[in-house]
Amino acid sequence: MFIHTVKKTNTLKDGTKVDYHYHRVVDSGQKVLARFRCRKDDPKKCNGKYGEEHYCQAYRDAEKELRKQESEDSATSDKYNALPEEKKIQLLELLKVSEETGVGLGKLMVEAEAKSENREKIKLNDARKIYFKKLAQDTAATGSNANERKSKSIVNPFVDHFGNRKMHTLKINEIREWAESKTKWSNQYKNRAFKNLVTFWNYFKNQDYLLHDKNPFSPADPKMQKPGLEYFKVVTKGKDYLSLSDARKVLKNALSCNYTAAVTILVMLCGVRVEEACKLTWDDIDLGDDSNDPDIWISPTVAKKHRAKSDGRVSTAERRIPLQPQQVEWLRAAKEAGAFLPVHLDTFYTYKIGKHPSRTAKGVGANVTRCGNTAFRGGVKAVMPETKGRQNVLRHTYVTYHLAAFEDIGQVSKYAGNKPDMIREHYANQNCKKSVAKKYWELMP
Secondary structure, three states: OEEEEEEEEEEEEOOOOOEEEEEEEOOOOOOOOEEEEEEEHHHHHOOOOOOOOOOHHHHHHHHHHHHHHHHHHHHHHHHHHHHHHHHHHHHHHHHHHHHOOOOOHHHHHHHHHHHHHHOOOOOOOOOHHHHHHHHHHHHHHHOHHHHHHHHHHHHHHHHHHHHHHHHHHHHHHHHHHHHHOOOOHHHHHHHHHHHHHHHHHHHHHHHHOOOOOOOOOOEEEEHOOOOOOOOOOOOOOOOOOHHHHHHHHHHHHOOOOOOHHHHHHHHHHHOOOOOHHHHHOOHHHEEEOOOOOOOOEEOOOOOOOOOOOOOOOOOOOOEEEEHHHHHHHHHHHHHHHHOOOOOOOOHHHHHOOOOOOOOOOOOOOOOOOOOHHHOOOOOOOOHHHHHHHOOHHHHHHHHHHHHHOOOOHHHHHHOOOOHHHHHHHOOOOOOOOHHHHHOOOOOOO
């Protein structure tokens, strides 16, 4: 802010024109905050001490107003800096609306406050119940519970940690500290949890509950000076996959169990997702008995469901996977060994890694797994101990060896049901020799 002196010509009633000078207090945006009429015939003579020739009371009044405005500006700045980040963003958004519409900022703030008072607050426990009900409806509509399972694995520990807090009281630093306390979670999984909670928050925001306009789980962007949650640094590594010797063991051992034989081969050698493979029936797999074109059909009811678009449409990863002689031989061997299809997902995982039975059931048979098989009492020996603690290693093995052997991103993305960009980003630079990969595709039962 500064003092700017200007000349203005006024026309009197008798038509006489008279020049006046004004000392104006102007802000950095050239807006006039106050003006004082100068009594001097030449405002350049202003300044000077009281009683002296060039003394100007109007100029002194302007200086006084300038100091007052600067003091108020400083106090306002201190108040603004003390505001939480979400309040700063809300204030800036209102200021932008005020500039675009011409409506006073004060009026907009009153309206926003009134709207907030009328909006319903929600506690985390209630939010969890409502959100899980919505997830169950989505599962029923799409036929896939993958999103429901993943979301529950994040939302449950989050709500259990914060208790029955009101959602709008959550703070960014608290969320970060909660994630840091999860020492067993990788940085990549923590970031995935944040993204999942972004969706959780947005659901209630769209339902018009009282929440901050700024999603506290959204990432900060230092380059754009955008405040937000600081995500964890992740060093991009290649996907975990089985060595050739471990792959031989896993395939051989899988055939020894009716619950793992078909599913393991479908994932490891054919590019089918575990969730998809467990839903398939032998009728979905043509081994060349009825045609000369053996293949696997991943129908829309079996394939992975993608997130619904704004118009409500849900796309799937439906696809046809042609089978080579080696793949046919392995699947035929599994079928002859009495492999079950379909298989309950929990049953497959229980036999695959020897997971201890679920104890969530109450009453009789509390130590029996959710699929209800009494043979699981007391646990079960792992069929494939090489895969324990290695999430999705079977599917990573398929993509890694396929890409290394055939060097065709488009083909492997088509068979695996992934986007080419994802295959390129996570699998293109794996330390897998082409000669080793070719031996993988020569393994026979």
